Amino acid sequence: MIGADAIVKCLEKEGVTTLFGYPGVAICPFFNSILETKIETILVRSEQNAAHAASGYARVSGKVGVCVATSGPGATNLITGIATAYADSIPLICITGQVDSKLLGSDVFQEADVTGACESFVKYSYLIKDVSDIPRVMKEAFHIASTGRKGPVLIDIPIDIQNRQITGFKYPDSVHMRTYKPTVKGHAMQIGKIGKALEKSRKPVILAGGGVILSGARKNLHDFSHKYGIPVVSTMMGIGVLPGDDPLYYGMIGNNGRSYANLAMKESDLLIVIGARIADRAISSPDLVAKNTVLIHIDVDPAEIGKNVGPTIPIVGDIKSIFEDLAGISAKCDFSEWIKTLDGYRRKEPSRKKPRRKYVDPAGFISILSDKMDDNAVYVADVGQNQMWSCSYYKAKKGRFLTSGGMGTMGYSVPAAIGAKKADKRLQVVAVCGDGSFQMSMNELATMMQHKIPVKIIVFNNGYLGLVREYQHNTYNANYSMVSLSGGPDLACIAEAYGIPFIRITDNTGMEDKIDEFLKEKGAGLMECMLDPLDTVK
Amino acid sequence: MIRVLQLIVDNTSGVLSRISGLFSRRGYNIESITAGITADPRYTRITIVTSGDEDILEQIEKQVGKLVDVRDIRVLETHDSVFRELVLIKVKVGDDKRQTLISICEVFRSSIIDITKDSMIIELTGDQSKINAFIEMLSDYEILEIARTGIAGLRRGSEGVIYLND
Numbered sequence: 001m002i003g004a005d006a007i008v009k010c011l012e013k014e015g016v017t018t019l020f021g022y023p024g025v026a027i028c029p030f031f032n033s034i035l036e037t038k039i040e041t042i043l044v045r046s047e048q049n050a051a052h053a054a055s056g057y058a059r060v061s062g063k064v065g066v067c068v069a070t071s072g073p074g075a076t077n078l079i080t081g082i083a084t085a086y087a088d089s090i091p092l093i094c095i096t097g098q099v100d101s102k103l104l105g106s107d108v109f110q111e112a113d114v115t116g117a118c119e120s121f122v123k124y125s126y127l128i129k130d131v132s133d134i135p136r137v138m139k140e141a142f143h144i145a146s147t148g149r150k151g152p153v154l155i156d157i158p159i160d161i162q163n164r165q166i167t168g169f170k171y172p173d174s175v176h177m178r179t180y181k182p183t184v185k186g187h188a189m190q191i192g193k194i195g196k197a198l199e200k201s202r203k204p205v206i207l208a209g210g211g212v213i214l215s216g217a218r219k220n221l222h223d224f225s226h227k228y229g230i231p232v233v234s235t236m237m238g239i240g241v242l243p244g245d246d247p248l249y250y251g252m253i254g255n256n257g258r259s260y261a262n263l264a265m266k267e268s269d270l271l272i273v274i275g276a277r278i279a280d281r282a283i284s285s286p287d288l289v290a291k292n293t294v295l296i297h298i299d300v301d302p303a304e305i306g307k308n309v310g311p312t313i314p315i316v317g318d319i320k321s322i323f324e325d326l327a328g329i330s331a332k333c334d335f336s337e338w339i340k341t342l343d344g345y346r347r348k349e350p351s352r353k354k355p356r357r358k359y360v361d362p363a364g365f366i367s368i369l370s371d372k373m374d375d376n377a378v379y380v381a382d383v384g385q386n387q388m389w390s391c392s393y394y395k396a397k398k399g400r401f402l403t404s405g406g407m408g409t410m411g412y413s414v415p416a417a418i419g420a421k422k423a424d425k426r427l428q429v430v431a432v433c434g435d436g437s438f439q440m441s442m443n444e445l446a447t448m449m450q451h452k453i454p455v456k457i458i459v460f461n462n463g464y465l466g467l468v469r470e471y472q473h474n475t476y477n478a479n480y481s482m483v484s485l486s487g488g489p490d491l492a493c494i495a496e497a498y499g500i501p502f503i504r505i506t507d508n509t510g511m512e513d514k515i516d517e518f519l520k521e522k523g524a525g526l527m528e529c530m531l532d533p534l535d536t537v538k
Numbered sequence: 539m540i541r542v543l544q545l546i547v548d549n550t551s552g553v554l555s556r557i558s559g560l561f562s563r564r565g566y567n568i569e570s571i572t573a574g575i576t577a578d579p580r581y582t583r584i585t586i587v588t589s590g591d592e593d594i595l596e597q598i599e600k601q602v603g604k605l606v607d608v609r610d611i612r613v614l615e616t617h618d619s620v621f622r623e624l625v626l627i628k629v630k631v632g633d634d635k636r637q638t639l640i641s642i643c644e645v646f647r648s649s650i651i652d653i654t655k656d657s658m659i660i661e662l663t664g665d666q667s668k669i670n671a672f673i674e675m676l677s678d679y680e681i682l683e684i685a686r687t688g689i690a691g692l693r694r695g696s697e698g699v700i701y702l703n704d
Contacts, residue, residue, distance in 0.1 A: 119556065120563050124606040127551075144606060178580070179548050179609040303600035306593075 024070020051081020056419030087406025148182025210237025211275015570688030
């Protein structure tokens, strides 16, 4: 048995069934060994998309996503994907081949110090220099990636280590790390304080973030909020924590969120932040929150608590575990007046601006699309105006809403949708992107077709990098620079080139039927929606 | 505000760069950093002198504590800890002033570890205020080179000692 066999064996032991990757000489021993197993390998068309696909896979399967690339440019191409996963706390194992360990540091062909380069984007990284370390490192890596605040772990393996004989291979049953021990259980006394805070409060609000979804606590959140009748708002990463039609759900906060969600937060006297960072895009001025509000901050990462606002009651631990403990407390409270006020705000929300006749109305399109999608479907939003529209008009049901929240990486949606579909082929998966973001990863259409991963892709085409154009319109008096995307391509030809069914819609007539037809088609599909080039998010 | 942090970290390759990298990318200050193996060779003790306001210092402690390699982090408070730094100072000095310099060195209990016709290297150990005072005393001389180690520190007493069994 050689090192490469050992790595593959470890992946099997961890229950890995699918990985995404791109080969090169330095990782060839690994890709040779993997042929001996049942692990399915998906060849992407650029390494960055291997990490995005692994991210989509991880988010839908709840397991750790795995991506594999070669040394040098393969490894550096992976970095944006790793950073994207890191920003959204997605558990990944990223394996990179490396040049011969005796040549490390001598700038040989395709050598890149990837552990050094990724230092600030990974939860942890390993450079394996001794073949006998492989089982321990793999065990630790999966443990680190999937516990505490989840995140990517990088394992860099020189080619000679992959080829070296390993004797007495044994995959450890348990992980024993002296230094890494994340807190799971919340402090009982702190949790007890929540009951008292609720009893004192008249206007409580829960702000739920991506952490609720990552810890698998959507149902716990539902039960807790409904037990006491506490209104819930969410961050972008928290979209889908509650279904959009849940009477207690008041939408996404932030600059691009619902005005009544922001009002609810602003007027609350008790804000319970769960698995959210209170980041700059969600709350423009964090100081505003803390002044008159009792703030409870629940997060698995102690460093997030107090980073942006100082909480009254900090609770560190796994959100699901804390919810389970919370179910044991009781508090007498009645927030029906507060709910009435919020419902009043909700009714007063100005209806969205009039759709433009000659074009597809993105708002109307997204609400019809999400209505028509399966209850448990996966909606993957890209980055740009399309993301803002998706966040505003997507109606969550029981499915998932995936997007690159922290990093805002264009081109995320197509590869992430491929990963999501691989995680559960029964699920309907739809990627919604702009013409800019689509062109960043449309090479992955080949991956879809080669591996028969029937994802539906919708491209909002407005011929612009719309969000930047809108910013330049407002900030630089419409002095547009570097935002026009004229030059094609004709997506009908692209679809034909890959053999993908294609529909183009140019206005709102018959939109429902066209969406129906698009979704019902069994295989992959590409739909292009022609938008007003000057349409805006607000 | 100045704060001294004591870290016990896994003695793995790259651990120092992981810690100093965190300081630089998050814009935290390092006034000094020292590292050395502990009684248990699996661990390294790192003493970092850092500065910032209360919020920053709290973030530093949390972010550093979060690193996978960090086993323990604590603040060394001045009132119950001892700190020492070692400094080597090369001074330009000839026959005429050598005796006066030697007497200053005696007052500070420093040792002269090298001497040439026109220079001397002085070694001094102490807390930072003593070292600063000594350097101040040498302002009449031409200091050619200074090498300071940064401080090492330990908490007083047997309470709060970290036992590293596993």
